[in-house]
Amino acid sequence: MSAAAAAARAPAAAEVTVDGDPVKMRGDKVKVFYGQKQALFDVDLDVRERMVTALIGPSGCGKSTFLRCLNRMNDTIDICRVEGRLTLDGMDIYDPSIDVVELRARVGMVFQKPNPFPKSIYENVAYGPRIHGLARNKAELDDIVASSLQKAGLFEEVKDRLDAPGTGLSGGQQQRLCIARAIAVSPEVILMDEPCSALDPIATAKVEELIDELRANYTIVIVTHSMQQAARVSQRTAFFHLGNLVEEGPTQDIFTNPRDKRTQDYITGRFG
Numbered sequence: 548m549s550a551a552a553a554a555a556r557a558p559a560a561a562e563v564t565v566d567g568d569p570v571k572m573r574g575d576k577v578k579v580f581y582g583q584k585q586a587l588f589d590v591d592l593d594v595r596e597r598m599v600t601a602l603i604g605p606s607g608c609g610k611s612t613f614l615r616c617l618n619r620m621n622d623t624i625d626i627c628r629v630e631g632r633l634t635l636d637g638m639d640i641y642d643p644s645i646d647v648v649e650l651r652a653r654v655g656m657v658f659q660k661p662n663p664f665p666k667s668i669y670e671n672v673a674y675g676p677r678i679h680g681l682a683r684n685k686a687e688l689d690d691i692v693a694s695s696l697q698k699a700g701l702f703e704e705v706k707d708r709l710d711a712p713g714t715g716l717s718g719g720q721q722q723r724l725c726i727a728r729a730i731a732v733s734p735e736v737i738l739m740d741e742p743c744s745a746l747d748p749i750a751t752a753k754v755e756e757l758i759d760e761l762r763a764n765y766t767i768v769i770v771t772h773s774m775q776q777a778a779r780v781s782q783r784t785a786f787f788h789l790g791n792l793v794e795e796g797p798t799q800d801i802f803t804n805p806r807d808k809r810t811q812d813y814i815t816g817r818f819g
């Protein structure tokens with residue numbers, strides 16, 4: 548590792564805790580601009596390890612913008628500029644020494660609309676491990692594909708048709724395939740941007756159950772428009788309003804005893 552990369556890594560992961568919880572990712576005075584327009588204002592947010600953190604708030608408040616900062620997906624938007632500090636295990640993820648492809652393997656993403664590649668179910672999951680060189684041979688790749696599908700709760704439904712196109716699955720199955728694809732490269736954090744918004748209630752319930760299981764092994768950040776979903780799946784909730792992080796806390800507290808009037812107004816349906 549170069550000296551610059553070593554400096555970017557400090558402090559060590561174990562040193563970063565809050566209320567005794569290890570902090571996996573941390574945003575410190577994060578500002579985001581799209582051209583002249585500022586979308587986030589000095590956001591300080593700790594993402595606790597192996598918990599589900601829900602980002603909620605009215606449309607346009609900056610939830611997705613913050614989520615995209617966590618694996619530098621905003622880099623793909625030309626007019627977007629990020630200021631402040633964002634860390635993963637204490638490592639500055641915007642440091643020039645960071646390999647963004649490697650970062651996105653550690654911090655995976657599942658999008659709003661299921662977006663399987665136009666390839667087989669097998670190839671959808673095998674693609675990432677193959678480009679990251681995670682399997683030495685076909686047998687190892689087969690194992691990664693099977694275990695990723697198992698962890699995503701999809702294996703039983705597709706094990707007899709791994710060569711069939713991923714796009715032929717139902718919407719809910721496609722979203723679980725995308726989750727399997729994210730899991731296949733052994734991420735530490737999974738970002739989910741409204742992962743259930745295109746799914747029916749039954750498929751939504753399955754994905755929510757899956758999120759609950761995944762938190763045993765992964766740190767999850769989910770953007771959701773549904774307060775019920777945030778209440779069902781998350782342990783921590785962050786409420787955003789007009790580009791500001793208004794408050795963050797244990798999900799139950801945010802929904803039953805918010806500190807800020809804006810949060811109270813939002814959760815009681817006065818706006819949003």
Ligand SMILES: Nc1ncnc2c1ncn2[C@@H]1O[C@H](COP(=O)(O)OP(=O)(O)OP(=O)(O)O)[C@@H](O)[C@H]1O
Binds near residue numbers: 586607612613624772
């Ligand atoms: N690619 C972009 N170019 C210009 N402005 C953008 C872009 N993406 C987001 N914005 C602006 O940044 C602000 C925050 O948007 P963002 O999508 O992060 O909000 P959000 O809370 O996720 O909204 P929603 O719930 O509607 O998805 C909005 O004013 C939006 O118009």
